[in-house]
Amino acid sequence: MRQPIKYYQVGSFAVGNRLLDPDERAVQADPSRSNTLTSGHRACQGCGEALGARYVLDAAMRAAEGRLIAANATGCLEVFTTPYPESAWTLPWVHSLFGNAPAVATGVAAALKVKGRTDVRVIGQGGDGGTVDIGLGCLSGMFERGDDVLFVCYDNEAYMNTGVQRSGATPPAARTATTQAVGPEPGNVFGQGKSAPLIAMAHEIPYVATATIADLRDLEAKVERAMGLHGPRYLHVLVTCPLGWGCDASASIRIARLATQSGLFPVFEAEDGDVTDVTKIRRPVPVEDYLRPQKRFAHLFSPVRRDDVIAQVQSRADRNIQRFGLVD
Amino acid sequence: MDKPFAITLDVGSSLANHTGTWRTERPRYVHRLPPCNDGCPAGENCQQWLYHAESGDYEAAWRQIMADNPLPAVMGRVCYHPCETACNRTHLDEAVGINGVERFLGDEAIRCGWTVEVDAPPSGRRVLVVGAGPSGLSAAYHLRRLGHAVTIYDAGPLAGGMMRFGIPRYRLPRDVLDAEIQRILDLGVELELDRPVTDIEQAMREGGFDAAFLAVGAHIGKRAYIPAGSAAKVLDAVSVLRSMEGEGPPQLGRRVVVYGGGNTAMDVARTARRLGAEEAIVVYRRTRDRMPAHDLEVEEALEEGVLVKWLSTIKHADGGRLVLERMELDEDGFPQPTGELEELEADSLVLALGQETDLSLVAGAEGIEVTDGVVQVGERMMTGRPGIFAGGDMVPAERTVTVGIGHGKQAARCVDAWLRGKEYRHPPRPGVVEFDELNPWYYSDAPRTVRPQLELARRSSTFDEVVGGLDASTAKFEARRCLSCGNCFACDNCFGVCPDNAVIKLDEPGPYRYEIDLDFCKGCGLCAEECPCGAIEMEPERI
Amino acid sequence: MFQVRIHGRGGQGVVTAAELLSVAAFLDGRHAQAFPSFGSERTGAPVVAFCRIDERPIRLREPILAPDALIVQDPTLLHHVDVFAGLVPGGYVVLNSSRAVADPRVVTVPATDLAREHLGRPLPNAALLGAFAALCGLITFDSVAAAIRERFPARLAEANVGAATAAFALVEEPAHA
C-alpha cells in the first residue's frame, strides 16, 4: 500500500509548513501578517479571545486586502484592547455599547453602501454575552434584514469581564460566580442555555460556522469562506478563558481542542440554514478529559466524584456526536 | 481631523505598553537529542538528514549521512535499525522507516555518482588500518577526510570483510557494496589485499605508520564438541557462507540442519534453501524470545520455509542421523537437559555457534590486553599499546555492521586527536526526548510505507535481493513522517499561537529562526505547550 | 374664524374630509388648520376631526368646542353621540342621509347614494364637501374639486368630483326655489 503525498506530515496541522506552497500556508505563518490586534494589549496570559480575535481579523484583513472596519461590543476584548491612552487595534474600529454591536455594524455597512465604498468590508464582534444574550435582538435584526456584515462571537462561555458570571452560553455544570458549585445541583443547571449558531441558522443566512482557537487552519478557512460571501454571516469561535475556566494559561489551546474532540463543541459549517460540512473528531476523548483540567468543573471530581453529572455531560456530547455525525 | 480627546485613539498605540513586565517565566528554544540519533551505533544524525529528505533535497540528506557513515546503501540494507526501534512515532502509529530512506539515499548517491571530498589539509601522518571490513573502511574513510594518509591491509582477496563473506547477497547485492567501497578508495585510501598482518609492531615499523587501527573482525567459526561417527558431514557456518563467494557453493544435500540461534544461523539456513535443500532445520537450545537472531531475520527465514526446533541440543551425529535432546528452561531461563531424546535425518549439519577472532597479529605487541578472545580498548578505542587502536568484532561489543562502522568513526576521531597530541572529547549529549514531551496533535496520521518484498517463490530459489527499496515519492513520504523530536523544524506554531505577537520570525526562515520579543512576552507558555516537537522550554525569570 | 367639526366612523375618512376642507380653504387663499381628534379608535368607532378656517394665520391649537358647522358622515351616529354639542346658534349641519330630518338646522344629502352612483363605493366625503360648499359658501366648489384632484389619482378623483358636483347641485336648487 502506497500513500499518496496529499497532506504533508511535518507541520501538517501546525501553523506554518515550509513544505506547502506559500499560498497554502496559514496567514499566521506570514511574517508580514497584519497583526490587526497588536502587542501591548492587556489580555490575561494565554488569553484565547486575544488569540481568536487576531486569527479572525488577520484572516479577514487578508481576504479584504486590508479594507476592513470592525464594530466591537463591550466586553473583555474591548476593555483589554482600548484602555485610554492606548489602542491595540490597527484597523478602523468602533466600540459603542454592550448590546448593539450588530446594529452599529449594520450602520457602518449602510454608510459604506450609500457612499459606494464596495471595497470596504464590515465585521462585528463581541463575546458570548454581547452576542447570545444582550446583543441577540440586534444580531437577529441584522441577520433578518440581510445586512452585509460578518459577525464573530468569541465564546468563552461566561461574563468574564465582570468576573465570570453565567451567560446563555455557559455550559451545564460549569461553576460561575452566579452558578456556584454548591447544593444538590452544583454549577450551572442542565436544560438551560442556547446555541447561537443554530439560532443564526434559523435565519437561513448565507453562512454560519463554528470554530475554535485549536484548529487555526479551519478557522482561517472559514473566515475566508465567509469573506467570500456577502450578506449576513455568522462565525462562532470557542475561545478559552484561563481565568474563568480555571486552567493553566499554557493550556488554552489544548482545552479548546479537547472541547472539540470530546464532542461537547461541534465544529461545523452551514449555508442558507442547512449544515453543509462537519469537522470529524480525530482523537475521540471522554468528556472527563475535557472537564478535569478546568477548575470550573472541579466539583465534579471532589470532594465526591459526581459520576451522575459527568454522565449527563457525556450524554450531551454523545448527542452532538450523533446529531452532527462527528464520528464516522 | 481633530479627534475627540481620549475617546478616539491612534491605532497601534498599545505598543507603548510593554507587557513583558508581567512575565515570571520565559520561553527558550532548545536542541534535544532525538531517540533515533541516540539509538544509532554509527552515531548518525538521522533526524537531520530526514529533515533534508522531507523537502526532496536528497543530496543534502546523503551528505549529512556521509558525515558519520560512508556506507549508506549498505547500512540501508543490513542495519538492524535500532533507530526505528527507538523512534517516538511508534507511540503514534509505526516507526518512521528510517532505514528504508537511508537505503534510498545510498542508492540515489550511487545512481547519481555523488562523491565527498577530503576536508582537511594533509596532516603528513600515516595511519595503518588492518582489515577492510565495515569498521576498517569506516575508520579509513574518516581518517582520510581528516587529512591523514591511510593504508588498509586485508588478508582477504576482496574488501568488505563480513559484509561480503558473512552476509548473503540476497541481503546485500555485491554491486552496491563494491560501489560504496570504491567511493572510499577514490578518496585516496590505499588498499592492499591478500596482505595478512602477523605482527602489528613489525607491520607498523616497516610501513612507517604513526598509528594503527585494528579491525580484523571474527572469522573463525566456533566449534562445539559433538560426538560424531564416521561419514558425518559437519561444517561451520562461516566457511559455508564464505564459500558462497567464489570457491563455488558447498554441497549440503536435501536435509540441512543448522545448529545455533544467531543471525548467522538464519543466513545459513536461508542460503541452504536457496541452494536447493528441501528442508533447512534450525536447532536451538532456547525459545524464540531468547534467540539472539534479529526478529526480522527469523521472520523472513520462517516465511521462506526454514523450520526451527526450539529447546533442543544435538547430542550425537552419525551418518545421516542426528540425536537431539529436548531441553527446558530453569527459572533463570537457562536450558537444562531433560533426558528425552529424539532422532533427526540430516544430510549435513552446519554449526553456527558464533565466531572467534584471530589475534595472532597482536601476540608480540607490548601492553595489548586480551580477554575472552577479544582485545580490550579504552573509551577512546585505544589498546594498552599507545598508537594502536582497535574496533569492530575484535573488541567487546555487539557484532553488527553498524556497530563496526560506529567504532571506525569513533576510532578515527580518537586517532586524529592522538596524532595531534590531544585527547578526543565527545561533545556533551543533550537529553533524549520522550514521546510525552511532544505535542503529537499537529502530526497528521500517516502509517508507515512498507517496502516492497520479493515474492516468496523467487526468494527460495534465487539470490536476488529480498527487500526492495523505496522510490522517490515513498522515500519522501517516509521522511515526512519524522516528528523531528526535540528539534525545531520551522513549523511556525510558536509564531502563530502567541496571543501577544511576542514571537518574532527572523529573515531567511528556518529551524530556530525565531526570537522571543521580551518587551511583550507575558510568559504564558503557549508556545512551549503547542510546540509539536518539544523544542521550547519555559525557564523561570531570574529574581 | 370659522370652525368645522366632522363626525364619522373610523374608516369613513373623517380625517381626509377635514384635510380636504382645509386644502380647499387654502386654495381659496385662506389660512386653514385641520386635525384629527387624536385617538386610537379603530374601524367603526365614532370619530371626529376638525378644521379651522380664517383670514389670519391660525395660532390656536385647542380642540374645536364651539363649531360653526358640523358635517355628519353617518346618520346612525345621531342616536349615540351628541353631535350637536357646542354648535353655535345658527350653525350649519350637513347630514349624510337620503331622508329629510325634522330639524330645521339640518341639511341632508344622500351622500352615500351619490358615492355609490359615481364611484361605486359608499364613500360620502366628496359629496358632503360639495354640499358643504353649496350650503355655507365659505369655500368655492372649484377649490373643493381642486383639493379632491390633488388628493386622489385621476379616475378616482373625477368620480369623486362627480359626486361632489351632484351634491352641490342638490343643495343649490332649493336656494333658487
Place this chain on the structure above:
Amino acid sequence: MRRQLEGSRAVAETVARCRPEVIAAYPISPQTHIVEALSQLTKTGELEPCEFINVESEFAAMSVAIGASATGARAYTATASQGLLFMVEALYNASGLGLPIVMTVANRAIGAPINIWNDHSDSMSQRDSGWIQLYAETNQEAADLHVQAFRLAEELSLPVMVCMDGFILTHAVEEVELPTREQVDAYLPPFVPRQVLDPDEPMTIGAMVGPEAFTEVKYLMHAKQMRALEAIPRIASEFEHEFGRSSGGLLRTYRTEDADTVVLALGSVLGTIEDVVDELREQGERIGVVGLKCFRPYPLDEVRAALGHARRVVVIEKAFAVGVGGIVGQNVRLALSGLPAAVYGVIAGLGGRPITKASLHRVLREGIDDRLGHLTFLDLDLDRVPAGAT
C-alpha cells in the same frame, strides 16, 4: 413653495431635502407618518442616495445611526415616548462619541399608564443626555429646525433632537413653506466628519477612559454643548437670511416689553397662549410671552435677560419631575436667581389633555393676581379620583 399638508409630511420632505444618507427607523405613534413618508421617498428614489433601514427596535435605530455617522454618513432617525426611553443607552453613547445625528422626537407621554397622547415627558427625561434639544412651535418651524439641526450638529459634532408635539403638530394639516432642495443645498454644506472609520486613516473610536481623564472628557462635552448658545442664534439668522423667514433661535419674545407678567412655555401651546395674551392685553393686562426654542443647552443669560424685568413669570410646561415639580420652572428659577420676580409653575397638557384658552385665562388670571402656588396642575379634576386616593 407654500403647501397645505400634514406636519409629519412637511418634516419628512424637509429632512429628505437635507440629503440624509442613512435613515434607521422603528415605528411608534405619533412618529409613524414621518418615517412612512421617508421610506416612501427612499423607495421612489427621490431620496437617492440613501439607505432606509427598518430596524427591530429604537435601541437598534440609534445604534445603526451611530455606526453610520461614525462612518461619515449623515444619519437621521425619529421616535417618541417609550421608544426614546428604549434608546437611552445609545443616546448617551451618540453624544459621548460626538456623533452629529439628527432625530425627531414626536413628543408623547411616558407610561405607565400607557398613553399615546402628547406631552413632553419623553424629551424632558433626556434633557441631560448630552443632546441639543430644540422645540418647534409650528409645523413650519418643525420643518425649518431640521435644516438648522443638521448644520448645528455637524458644525459642533453633537447630536440634535428636534422636538415637535405629537399629534398636535405631527398630525395637523396646515400651511408650510417647504424649503427647496436648492435653498437647502446652499445653506447646508456636505457633512465633513470630525472622525471617521476609514481604512485609509484607521483610528480607534470609543475607547475606555478611566478616572485619570473621564472628568476632562465630560468637561469638554459640556464646553462643546455650551458653544451651541453662540451657534444657534447665528445659524438661525443665517437661515432667516437664506430662507426669508425667522425660525428657531434660543427663544422668542412676544409683547414682553413693559410686561410685568410673562408666560414662558415651549412648543405648540405657545400659539394658544399668544391668543389668550392678546385678549388679556385687550383687557389692559401688561402681559407677554417668552417661547423657549432651545432647552439644551439652556440659554440661561438669554432667559434672564428676557424675564429680568417681569414681576412674575408663569411657566407652563408639559412635563414635570415627580417629587420636585416643574422642570422648565426650575431652570427659569435658576436664571432668575437673585431677582425679585415670582415664578409660578403650571403643569399642563399631560397625556394629551387639551390646553384650552378658557383654562389658560383662568390660570393666568390667578397668576396676575399672584394667587398661584409654585406648582399648579392645570385643570386638575380631583372629583374623578376616588375618595381617599389622595
